[in-house]
Amino acid sequence: VSALRATGQTSPRERYRAQIRDEIKAVALHQLAEVGPAGVSVNAIGKELGVSGPALYRYFASRDELLTELVVDSYTDQTAALRSAAAKVPGPPSRSALEALARAYRQWAINNPHRYRLLFAPPLPGYDAHAERLVQAAQASMQLLLEALPPTDGAIHPSEALGAQATAWLKARGLSSDSSTALRAVQTWSRLHGFVSLEIAGNFAAMGFDPGALFDLELSSLGR
Amino acid sequence: VSALRATGQTSPRERYRAQIRDEIKAVALHQLAEVGPAGVSVNAIGKELGVSGPALYRYFASRDELLTELVVDSYTDQTAALRSAAAKVPGPPSRSALEALARAYRQWAINNPHRYRLLFAPPLPGYDAHAERLVQAAQASMQLLLEALPPTDGAIHPSEALGAQATAWLKARGLSSDSSTALRAVQTWSRLHGFVSLEIAGNFAAMGFDPGALFDLELSSLGR
DNA sequence: TGTACATCAGTGAACGCGCGTTCACTGATGTAC
DNA sequence: TGTACATCAGTGAACGCGCGTTCACTGATGTAC
Numbered sequence: 001v002s003a004l005r006a007t008g009q010t011s012p013r014e015r016y017r018a019q020i021r022d023e024i025k026a027v028a029l030h031q032l033a034e035v036g037p038a039g040v041s042v043n044a045i046g047k048e049l050g051v052s053g054p055a056l057y058r059y060f061a062s063r064d065e066l067l068t069e070l071v072v073d074s075y076t077d078q079t080a081a082l083r084s085a086a087a088k089v090p091g092p093p094s095r096s097a098l099e100a101l102a103r104a105y106r107q108w109a110i111n112n113p114h115r116y117r118l119l120f121a122p123p124l125p126g127y128d129a130h131a132e133r134l135v136q137a138a139q140a141s142m143q144l145l146l147e148a149l150p151p152t153d154g155a156i157h158p159s160e161a162l163g164a165q166a167t168a169w170l171k172a173r174g175l176s177s178d179s180s181t182a183l184r185a186v187q188t189w190s191r192l193h194g195f196v197s198l199e200i201a202g203n204f205a206a207m208g209f210d211p212g213a214l215f216d217l218e219l220s221s222l223g224r
Numbered sequence: 225v226s227a228l229r230a231t232g233q234t235s236p237r238e239r240y241r242a243q244i245r246d247e248i249k250a251v252a253l254h255q256l257a258e259v260g261p262a263g264v265s266v267n268a269i270g271k272e273l274g275v276s277g278p279a280l281y282r283y284f285a286s287r288d289e290l291l292t293e294l295v296v297d298s299y300t301d302q303t304a305a306l307r308s309a310a311a312k313v314p315g316p317p318s319r320s321a322l323e324a325l326a327r328a329y330r331q332w333a334i335n336n337p338h339r340y341r342l343l344f345a346p347p348l349p350g351y352d353a354h355a356e357r358l359v360q361a362a363q364a365s366m367q368l369l370l371e372a373l374p375p376t377d378g379a380i381h382p383s384e385a386l387g388a389q390a391t392a393w394l395k396a397r398g399l400s401s402d403s404s405t406a407l408r409a410v411q412t413w414s415r416l417h418g419f420v421s422l423e424i425a426g427n428f429a430a431m432g433f434d435p436g437a438l439f440d441l442e443l444s445s446l447g448r
Numbered sequence: 449t450g451t452a453c454a455t456c457a458g459t460g461a462a463c464g465c466g467c468g469t470t471c472a473c474t475g476a477t478g479t480a481c
Numbered sequence: 482t483g484t485a486c487a488t489c490a491g492t493g494a495a496c497g498c499g500c501g502t503t504c505a506c507t508g509a510t511g512t513a514c
Contacts, residue, residue: 120425189422
């Protein structure tokens with residue numbers, strides 16, 4: 001074993017463990033989709049896997065740890081999806097880069113509605129790990145938006161104080177953008193979130209609107 | 225008693241019951257704020273009221289009925305707040321009417337963050353009464369927005385299909401507005417929701433921004 | 449290659465807990481004569 | 482005004498349930514000689 005470890009390889013047992021962990025998480029996500037975060041239960045996951053409940057404790061120290069991992073994975077996945085979309089439109093900020101990013105943002109939420117909700121709604125009351133994670137996820141979205149947002153002809157007129165806050169935010173993260181672009185990024189993110197969360201809640205569909213068409217409409221005005 | 229009933233008055237006992245019901249709901253809301261919808265418990269409410277758990281069954285048939293009532297009340301309250309704000313800026317649609325409405329929307333959410341979440345997040349998995357209620361609440365917001373949105377010089381270019389959907393939506397509700405105003409109302413509502421839900425989740429504050437100043441910025445571009 | 453041993457995944461019983469809800473009851477409040 | 486009766490708010494014990502988690506165990510898998 002130590003020889004394998006030294007060469008950076010993983011033992012069969014370790015691979016097996018990793019695989020089971022993934023299966024558990026997959027079933028947990030499936031349950032999340034069906035009964036909501038509060039309803040995810042260790043024993044029910046075991047049952048769906050054809051295994052006793054306590055067996056899961058070989059893989060996760062507690063139910064909380066499992067849930068936390070779902071949140072962390074969601075955050076990682078979303079960021080990866082956004083990064084990958086941004087990478088497909090290289091070069092300086094542009095309309096098409098922004099649109100690609102916005103579409104990827106929406107698409108990830110559509111593909112993973114329960115995980116999107118997980119990112120924005122604390123799954124447990126007083127869930128410590130969550131607040132930080134959410135801020136991180138927001139940072140990633142924000143940073144990518146900053147790099148995609150093209151200059152605009154329309155002006156933005158923030159108060160002095162707000163401009164200073166934006167500058168401070170940029171500085172704290174070592175970003176070289178200007179404060180007005182930062183504020184447009186916040187606004188764009190806020191609008192995207194509004195649209196996407198209403199869409200995955202089914203509101204547009206319930207009103208008889210085609211969400212995709214509505215999104216195109218919103219997209220054309222984003223960042224302006 | 226029957227004499228009182230006939231005159232439309234309520235007996236002391238009925239008034240007492242109504243008062244206790246309100247107290248129960250108040251405590252339930254308080255719990256909702258602290259432990260989330262899933263954590264609201266009949267026995268805990270009783271304890272906080274200095275009363276045994278089963279006592280509440282004199283006032284509510286079940287825990288579900290109590291929760292449903294919280295949702296219904298939230299819906300009613302929000303609509304009333306918006307209507308009252310709209311009533312303060314009478315006359316034809318105008319910028320100031322729109323801004324008053326938007327500010328009222330935000331303010332209600334800030335004053336009632338847990339109830340705002342209740343409106344947009346199903347408190348229970350598979351909660352039937354919720355979907356309809358949410359649609360109703362949305363309708364109310366939408367209708368008031370329609371009556372407040374002034375014409376814009378900037379054009380909106382929906383697809384034909386989307387325009388038809390908007391027209392159909394208006395017609396189904398007997399509203400006399402035009403489809404492009406309807407679409408701008410949807411867009412405004414979506415943006416408001418995005419901003420407000422990020423704000424009550426504490427995202428702007430976590431980034432070091434003054435939410436009020438950010439809102440003013442967003443407000444100036446709403447409905448354009 | 450074959451045997452002795454260690455590792456460790458999974459089991460099933462058991463724990464304490466809090467939940468929603470029912471039920472038979474007590475006692476205070478309000479009604480009717 | 483005083484008494485007999487009905488109403489009904491609230492109690493406390495009890496129910497069945499599912500939860501997260503622990504524990505001693507069995508048996509298969511992998512390791513070392």
